[in-house]
Amino acid sequence: MAAKRNDVAELPGLDVPGTAEPKLGPTGRPLREFPVPAPLNGHGPARIIALCNQKGGVGKTTTTINLGASLAQYGRRVLAIDFDPQGALSAGLGINTHDLPTIYDLLLGSEKDTLSTIVETSTPGLDIIPANIDLSAAEVHLVNEVAREMILARVLRRVSDRYDVILIDCQPSLGLLTVNALTAAHGVLIPLECEFFALRGVALLIETIDKVRDRLNPAITLDGILPTMFDPRTLHSREVLERVVETFGDRVLESVIGRTVKFPDASVAGTPITTFAPEHAAAESYRRVARELVARGAVA
Template sequence: MGASVAKKDDDTPIGPTGRPYRGFPTPPKLDTHGPARIISLCNQKGGVGKTTTTINLAASLASYGRKVLAVDFDPQGALSAGLGIQTHESPTIYDLLLDTKRDPADVIVHTATENLDVIPANIDLSAAEVHLVNEVARETILSRVLRKVAPHYDVILIDCQPSLGLLTVNALTASHGVLIPLECEFFALRGVAMLIETIDKVRDRLNPTIELDGVLATMYDPRTLHSREVLERVVEAFGDDVLETVIGRTVKFPDASVSGMPITEFAPQHAAAQAYLRLARELIARGAVA
């Protein structure tokens, strides 16, 4: 289900966020690639659409000719599973964190989607915080890993776990920007202030260049007053940081995950697939992605 579009008296389309609805132009192909801009998809609340967004935004950017690396940084390994990657016997991001001299090329998996690669994860990653806690400069370990592969990609998307622990701090320290998927539900709003505070602390102490690339409203249902009211409050709180693209609620997402495909390939004409393509165009138009 797509987000509804209203009209002003002068027939100007108005999107769900209350701003004039823009289509955003199809971006031109890139003549050269890299170095990558690194973006963390972060929210300490689970079930808000981080992994779904990482998968489908990555596939959408790849479809526009961007070379994309998606980093599964959640011990649940949902991103890896959602792209049909088996991780039980293969090396993962955990191995790179424990041995920063290891070549990330040994771990990177090329997906069936052209221009989209993945560094997978599995449950082993849950032990990483224990192993890293006594390391020198432990907050920068992921940054050191990604620095080796950044020249080969246009964008690196990090799918963070629903936590504000050491792994998430590592992701924020490695990133140029943060994208916050936010479910259009009241309780999802409550933890965002804590997340923004964490981003501010990382900016002050570890990574002065990190930026908020946007807040993405997800699981929006225009038929419910609750969804509409929550989106209004999000726009009031974050203003222009709220992306114009809104991701609607649909059963197609779990169907696509089971198939191990992005929704842009599983159901390319579906409104949800079109929404993620629009999100990719919006981020390129805003300068968050080359």
């Protein structure tokens, strides 16, 4: 009988007494551990990732801040681009944009030197090009420019060799600024709130990415969909996450960001949650996202 039990145990997918069941993560897939990334021998050229979703309040800025900080902790040089006129990324990293040159000045050409707009944050290895409300006028000024979709790509090309990753925090729309970000990017990360109305717009966003790939940027890829604001206590949250995985499969990251008051607390403090509450589960969740993106090859 012992020999028969051993034979059965070697067959995959059978529930045999004494064999361990794989632990499942929130996405319903086996929970894997991603290794700590190996140190880099040098820096650059950067891989540019646009964090994009036309719906507001899904965690784009929170993800840009904390993913950038996590990658910096793993030895990557990161440049964050505040590409939203609300300037939430700049505020969330404690940057006062008053009297500072911003991404708006670079887009319009009133500031030629990209390096002069880069500001160091309190997190070593994480820099930012800030933005403020002036950026809201950019689309009006750029509409008649030649190759207007390529302007951000030209701006970032000047500093790409100094960084390993450039993260672009896009505004919640699919206008000219977002098209600029998608044209400049090598990949797109879609933060997706685990809520029904957030799910509805993803197909339109992916259609926009496909159009940009066809017409402007053939190399752009979808690096992943990151579920955010997940609350395992609610059936709605669990059902939305299940539907996202059913629809998009492996394009959905295994890492999931839970809902917690620590994120707004960290934003008020003007610092990443990895610094504000480094031992909190939310901080570890973004470190896990960083490790998964490295494991997927989206980040060096």
